[in-house]
Amino acid sequence: NITVTHKLAGRLIEAKGTAVSGQQLADEFGISRTAVWKHIKELEEQGYEIASVKKKGYSLVSQPDTLEPAGLQPLLKTRMIGRTMVYQQSCASTQIIAHQLAQEGTPAGTVALAEEQTAGRGRMARVWDSAYGKGIWMSIVLRPDVVPQKAPQFTLVAAVAMVRAIEEVTGVKPEIKWPNDILIRGKKCTGILTELQSDADGIQALIIGIGLNVNQELSDFDVQVQPIATSLKMESGKHVSRQEMVRAILFYLEQYTDLYIEEGFGILKVLWESYSSTIGSKVRARLPKETLEGIAEGITEDGVLQLRTADGKLHSIYSADIEM
Numbered sequence: 001n002i003t004v005t006h007k008l009a010g011r012l013i014e015a016k017g018t019a020v021s022g023q024q025l026a027d028e029f030g031i032s033r034t035a036v037w038k039h040i041k042e043l044e045e046q047g048y049e050i051a052s053v054k055k056k057g058y059s060l061v062s063q064p065d066t067l068e069p070a071g072l073q074p075l076l077k078t079r080m081i082g083r084t085m086v087y088q089q090s091c092a093s094t095q096i097i098a099h100q101l102a103q104e105g106t107p108a109g110t111v112a113l114a115e116e117q118t119a120g121r122g123r124m125a126r127v128w129d130s131a132y133g134k135g136i137w138m139s140i141v142l143r144p145d146v147v148p149q150k151a152p153q154f155t156l157v158a159a160v161a162m163v164r165a166i167e168e169v170t171g172v173k174p175e176i177k178w179p180n181d182i183l184i185r186g187k188k189c190t191g192i193l194t195e196l197q198s199d200a201d202g203i204q205a206l207i208i209g210i211g212l213n214v215n216q217e218l219s220d221f222d223v224q225v226q227p228i229a230t231s232l233k234m235e236s237g238k239h240v241s242r243q244e245m246v247r248a249i250l251f252y253l254e255q256y257t258d259l260y261i262e263e264g265f266g267i268l269k270v271l272w273e274s275y276s277s278t279i280g281s282k283v284r285a286r287l288p289k290e291t292l293e294g295i296a297e298g299i300t301e302d303g304v305l306q307l308r309t310a311d312g313k314l315h316s317i318y319s320a321d322i323e324m
């Protein structure tokens with residue numbers, strides 16, 4: 001669903017600021033020069049800054065850092081993830097949109113994005129603070145051919161992808177806190193929520209929700225999360241392009257899910273453990289019925305946390321809140 005206007009934006013982005021003549025664009029897209037001009041006007045209305053120089057043509061000065069598919073899709077280096085994108089300025093939760101699309105049969109790799117969520121959610125009906133235009137709030141639909149029991153591994157795979165993407169774009173080195181948090185200097189910048197649609201035949205859809213704080217200042221967060229949250233801008237000291245971040249996240253997500261499907265969880269387990277601040281640390285795991293304290297020794301092939309308590313017993317933790 002990329003329109004000609006979107007494609008033209010992509011062409012100017014690829015030209016990296018050098019001018020492309022109206023005639024050349026007209027030829028490439030098989031449209032008239034007047035039509036080219038109309039698409040340029042449309043882009044300007046969407047917030048693109050385009051210089052038009054006599055005899056030389058059009059060049060891109062700047063593009064809006066919105067998450068609109070027009071600006072995003074031309075940047076993607078993926079085969080499958082992000083080929084279909086659904087974007088809204090404001091929605092309750094991109095998880096809800098993605099679930100709906102998945103039920104309607106949307107292809108694997110579909111991404112739902114929004115500038116703002118009014119009912120962003122975490123695990124166990126917790127609230128996810130999703131300020132307008134400041135972060136990346138997105139849900140990705142996958143349709144992997146694996147048994148439902150393997151679904152939690154995708155949270156770990158996504159966490160590895162997030163660490164790589166954040167490192168690449170900002171230079172900041174984040175850590176993973178089991179199972180679904182990415183922290184920078186002990187504060188949370190990313191939460192991952194993996195949900196399933198399955199039936200007797202297995203997984204119909206896996207919906208990976210990713211919330212990444214990008215350009216918030218501390219005061220942009222709800223007061224309750226201020227003590228525990230951080231953003232890429234707060235940590236790197238620089239405004240970070242959300243478009244660049246989405247490009248990198250989707251790239252690594254595809255790389256690592258491909259690797260997972262081809263090779264299994266083994267290599268990803270090693271990567272995950274190398275990025276994890278949980279493994280090797282003394283932690284407290286809050287379970288629904290009890291709280292266990294001990295050393296987190298590692299994760300199993302299935303992504304289950306192994307916690308050794310003082311009495312020497314090894315506990316398998318499937319789901320819990322971890323304090324360190």
Ligand code: BT5
Pocket residue numbers: 092093094095117119120121122123124126127128129130136137138139180181188189190191192193209210211212213225228229230
């Ligand atoms: C998570 O849950 O960390 C998963 C969050 C997933 C959010 C994405 S955004 C796109 C998609 N659409 C959705 O509606 N959800 C997904 P959990 O581990 O339960 O952590 C939730 C806790 O994190 C909250 O109770 C707060 O303490 C804290 N929190 C809330 N908003 C935060 C934020 N923006 N940054 C850091 N921490 C936050």
